[in-house]
Amino acid sequence: MKIALLPGDGIGPEIVAEAVKVLKALALPLEMQEAAVGGAAYAACGHPLPEATLRLAQEADAVLFGAVGDPRYDQLERHLRPEQAILGLRKALGLFANLRPAMCHAPLTHASSLKPELVAGLDILIIRELTGDIYFGQPRGRRSAPDGPFAGSEEAFDTMRYSRPEIERIAHVAFQAAQKRQGRVTSVDKANVLETSQLWRDVVCDVHRQYPGVQLDHMYVDNAAMQLARAPRQFDVIVTGNLFGDILSDEAAMLTGSIGMLPSASLNDKKQGLYEPSHGSAPDIAGQGIANPLATILSAAMMLRFSLNQPEAAARIEAAVQSVLAQGLRTPDIASEGTRKVGTREMGDAVAAAL
Amino acid sequence: MKIALLPGDGIGPEIVAEAVKVLKALALPLEMQEAAVGGAAYAACGHPLPEATLRLAQEADAVLFGAVGDPRYDQLERHLRPEQAILGLRKALGLFANLRPAMCHAPLTHASSLKPELVAGLDILIIRELTGDIYFGQPRGRRSAPDGPFAGSEEAFDTMRYSRPEIERIAHVAFQAAQKRQGRVTSVDKANVLETSQLWRDVVCDVHRQYPGVQLDHMYVDNAAMQLARAPRQFDVIVTGNLFGDILSDEAAMLTGSIGMLPSASLNDKKQGLYEPSHGSAPDIAGQGIANPLATILSAAMMLRFSLNQPEAAARIEAAVQSVLAQGLRTPDIASEGTRKVGTREMGDAVAAAL
Ligand SMILES: CC(C)[C@H](C(=O)O)[C@@H](O)C(=O)O
Numbered sequence: 001m002k003i004a005l006l007p008g009d010g011i012g013p014e015i016v017a018e019a020v021k022v023l024k025a026l027a028l029p030l031e032m033q034e035a036a037v038g039g040a041a042y043a044a045c046g047h048p049l050p051e052a053t054l055r056l057a058q059e060a061d062a063v064l065f066g067a068v069g070d071p072r073y074d075q076l077e078r079h080l081r082p083e084q085a086i087l088g089l090r091k092a093l094g095l096f097a098n099l100r101p102a103m104c105h106a107p108l109t110h111a112s113s114l115k116p117e118l119v120a121g122l123d124i125l126i127i128r129e130l131t132g133d134i135y136f137g138q139p140r141g142r143r144s145a146p147d148g149p150f151a152g153s154e155e156a157f158d159t160m161r162y163s164r165p166e167i168e169r170i171a172h173v174a175f176q177a178a179q180k181r182q183g184r185v186t187s188v189d190k191a192n193v194l195e196t197s198q199l200w201r202d203v204v205c206d207v208h209r210q211y212p213g214v215q216l217d218h219m220y221v222d223n224a225a226m227q228l229a230r231a232p233r234q235f236d237v238i239v240t241g242n243l244f245g246d247i248l249s250d251e252a253a254m255l256t257g258s259i260g261m262l263p264s265a266s267l268n269d270k271k272q273g274l275y276e277p278s279h280g281s282a283p284d285i286a287g288q289g290i291a292n293p294l295a296t297i298l299s300a301a302m303m304l305r306f307s308l309n310q311p312e313a314a315a316r317i318e319a320a321v322q323s324v325l326a327q328g329l330r331t332p333d334i335a336s337e338g339t340r341k342v343g344t345r346e347m348g349d350a351v352a353a354a355l
Numbered sequence: 356m357k358i359a360l361l362p363g364d365g366i367g368p369e370i371v372a373e374a375v376k377v378l379k380a381l382a383l384p385l386e387m388q389e390a391a392v393g394g395a396a397y398a399a400c401g402h403p404l405p406e407a408t409l410r411l412a413q414e415a416d417a418v419l420f421g422a423v424g425d426p427r428y429d430q431l432e433r434h435l436r437p438e439q440a441i442l443g444l445r446k447a448l449g450l451f452a453n454l455r456p457a458m459c460h461a462p463l464t465h466a467s468s469l470k471p472e473l474v475a476g477l478d479i480l481i482i483r484e485l486t487g488d489i490y491f492g493q494p495r496g497r498r499s500a501p502d503g504p505f506a507g508s509e510e511a512f513d514t515m516r517y518s519r520p521e522i523e524r525i526a527h528v529a530f531q532a533a534q535k536r537q538g539r540v541t542s543v544d545k546a547n548v549l550e551t552s553q554l555w556r557d558v559v560c561d562v563h564r565q566y567p568g569v570q571l572d573h574m575y576v577d578n579a580a581m582q583l584a585r586a587p588r589q590f591d592v593i594v595t596g597n598l599f600g601d602i603l604s605d606e607a608a609m610l611t612g613s614i615g616m617l618p619s620a621s622l623n624d625k626k627q628g629l630y631e632p633s634h635g636s637a638p639d640i641a642g643q644g645i646a647n648p649l650a651t652i653l654s655a656a657m658m659l660r661f662s663l664n665q666p667e668a669a670a671r672i673e674a675a676v677q678s679v680l681a682q683g684l685r686t687p688d689i690a691s692e693g694t695r696k697v698g699t700r701e702m703g704d705a706v707a708a709a710l
C-alpha cells in the first residue's frame with residue numbers, strides 16, 4: 001500500500017509527521033514517500049505542484065496531505081500560488097467527492113461558539129463536489145465587456161457549469177453515505193436563481209428514485225447558511241456543488257468549535273484519495289510545536305478506511321484519539337480548564353501509545 | 356413623497372400594514388399606493404411583477420416591500436415564480452447597493468444561537484452588490500456540453516461577471532459607510548480561485564486609495580463564513596458581490612438570533628430605494644397575526660433616512676422600537692421569560708403609540 005506524503009506549508013510538516021508516527025505504530029505494510037507541494041515546492045523548484053510530486057500522487061493508493069498556503073506567495077501570479085497545488089491534484093486525480101464530516105466530540109462541545117445545547121452530539125457529513133462548478137469551468141478570464149450596461153469596460157468572468165453525469169455520480173455518493181447513517185440527504189443549491197442549480201436539483205431528484213429508503217430535501221444555499229447557524233443538528237448528509245460546498249463546509253466546521261479535529265477525504269471513482277485536515281496551514285503558529293495534529297491523524301484513519309481497505313486499523317486510530325481526549329490531553333486550540341495542555345509531538349505520541 | 360407599497364406573499368401584507376400604521380402616525384406628507392407582487396400578483400394577473408406594479412415602483416421615491424415566496428408557486432417555470440419579482444425590481448430600478456445591517460439589540464442578545472459574550476453589541480453592516488454577478492450574467496442556460504471531460508452530455512451553465520465600474524460604485528458605498536462607522540471595510544471574495552474575484556480585489560484596492568482614513572482587509576468567502584460563525588464582532592463593514600452577499604448576509608442575520616428585527620435597503624444612484632425586512636415570507640405562520648413587524652417598521656425608518664431625506668423621522672421610529680422592546684413587548688419569535696407576548700398588530704400599535 002503506497003502512500004504519498006505531501007506536508008506542504010505552515011504547520012503542514014509538523015502535523016503530517018505526527019500522523020506518520022501513528023501510521024507506523026500500526027505495523028502495517030505501508031510504503032510512504034514524501035514530496036514537496038505548495039509554497040514549499042515553489043520555493044524549492046519554482047512550481048507549487050512539481051511534475052515529480054504529481055507523479056508520486058498519481059502512482060500512490062492515497063495521498064496524505066498537510067496544508068498549503070503561505071502569505072509570502074500571495075503576490076505571485078495565480079497559477080504559481082500554493083493553492084493551485086491542491087486544485088491541480090484534485091483535477092489530475094479526478095477527486096470529485098469531498099467528504100467533510102462536521103462533528104462535535106463530546107468532551108469538546110464547550111469549544112463551539114454556539115450554545116452547547118445546539119451542538120451536543122452534532123454529526124453532519126458534508127459531501128462537496130470537487131472537480132466541477134465555477135472552480136474549473138471554462139471560459140474564464142478578463143476582457144472588455146462584450147455586452148450589457150457596461151459594454152466596453154474592463155470586466156472579469158467565470159463560468160459555473162455542471163453536466164448531468166457529474167451531478168449523478170456525486171448524488172450516488174451522497175445517497176449511499178446516507179444509507180449508512182440516518183438516511184437523510186439535504187441537497188443545497190440556488191435553483192431560484194441559477195440554471196446550473198436547477199439542473200443540479202433535477203438530477204439529484206432523478207438519482208433519488210434509486211434510493212427509496214433515503215429521504216431527500218432541497219434547500220437554497222442562503223437558507224442552508226442560516227440553518228447551520230441556527231440549528232445544525234437538523235442535518236444528516238448535505239450534498240452540494242464545489243463553490244457552495246467550500247463555504248458551507250467551512251461554516252459547519254467552524255461551528256463545531258474544534259476545526260482542529262476535523263479530517264476530510266477527497267475520492268475518485270477508483271477509491272484513490274487525498275486526505276487532509278479541514279483546517280489550513282496556519283502560518284501564524286507554524287514551527288512552534290503547538291498545532292493540533294488530530295485532524296491529520298483522523299484523516300489518516302479515513303485513508304485507511306476509504307482507500308486502503310483497513311477498516312479495523314481506522315477504527316483503532318479513532319478509538320485512540322477518543323482515548324487521548326478522555327485522558328484530558330489538549331493542544332492549545334481545544335484546551336479548557338481542567339485539561340492538560342500538550343504540544344503537537346506529545347499529542348502524536350499519546351495517540352500512538354493509545355493504539 | 357411617493358411610496359409604493361408592495362406587500363407580496365405570506366406574512367408580507369400583515370407586516371407592511373403595521374409599517375404603514377407607523378408611517379401614518381408620523382403625520383408627514385407621504386403619498387402611499389399599493390400594488391400586487393410575487394405569488395399574489397401571479398394569482399391575480401398571471402405574472403409576479405405586473406407592468407403596473409413595476410411602473411408604480413419606478414415612479415415612486417421609494418418602495419416598501421413585504422416579502423415574496425409561496426410554496427404553491429414553486430413548480431412554475433422560473434420566470435413566473437414569486438422570487439422573479441424581486442430580481443426584476445432590483446434590475447429595473449438599478450438597485451445595486453444592498454445594505455443589510457446585522458445587529459444584536461441589547462435586550463435580545465440571549466436569542467442568538469451563539470454564546471451571548473460573542474454577540475453582545477454586535478453591529479455589522481453588510482453591503483452586497485445587487486444587480487451584477489452570476490445573478491444576471493449572460494450567457495446562461497442548458498445545452499449539450501461543448502467541451503471538457505463530459506462533452507456531449509446535458510449541461511447547465513451560468514456566467515459570473517463583474518465590470519470595473521460596477522465594482523467601483525459599490526466600493527464607494529462601502530468606504531463611505533465605513534467613514535460614518537468604525538472606519539473598517541472587509542472585502543470578501545474568492546480571489547484564489549475566481550477571475551471575477553481577482554478583478555473585484557484589484558478594483559476595491561484602487562478605490563481604497565481615495566479613502567486613506569478607512570482600513571481595508573480582504574477575506575476569502577469560506578474564511579468569512581467561518582469568521583462570522585466564530586467571532587462576528589471582528590467586522591465593521593463587509594462588502595461583497597451578489598452571490599457571496601446573499602449567503603453571508605443571511606448567515607450573519609441568523610447569527611444575531613433576531614432576524615425578525617433586521618431591516619434592509621436596496622439603493623440606486625438616484626437614492627431611490629427598495630426597503631424590505633431581511634426575513635422572508637414565512638408562509639407557515641401567515642395569516643395568524645403573530646409575525647414580527649419590527650424588521651419592516653425599521654425598514655420604513657431606513658427609507659425615511661436614505662430615500663426621503665427625513666433623518667429625524669427615521670430616528671423617531673428607531674427610538675420607538677427600542678422603547679417597545681424596553682417595555683418588554685415581544686412577538687413569539689423573540690419572546691423569552693419575563694416578557695409580554697404580543698401579536699403583529701399589537702406590536703405595530705405599540706410602536707405607533709411610542710412615537
Ligand atoms: C485553497 C482553496 C483553493 C480551497 C478551495 O476553495 O477549495 C480550500 O478553501 C478548500 O476548501 O480546500
Ligand SMILES: CC(C)[C@H](C(=O)O)[C@@H](O)C(=O)O
Nearest residue numbers: 192193222438439441442601
Ligand atoms: C429570493 C432570492 C432570489 C433573493 C436573492 O437570492 O437575492 C433572496 O434570497 C434575497 O437575499 O433577497
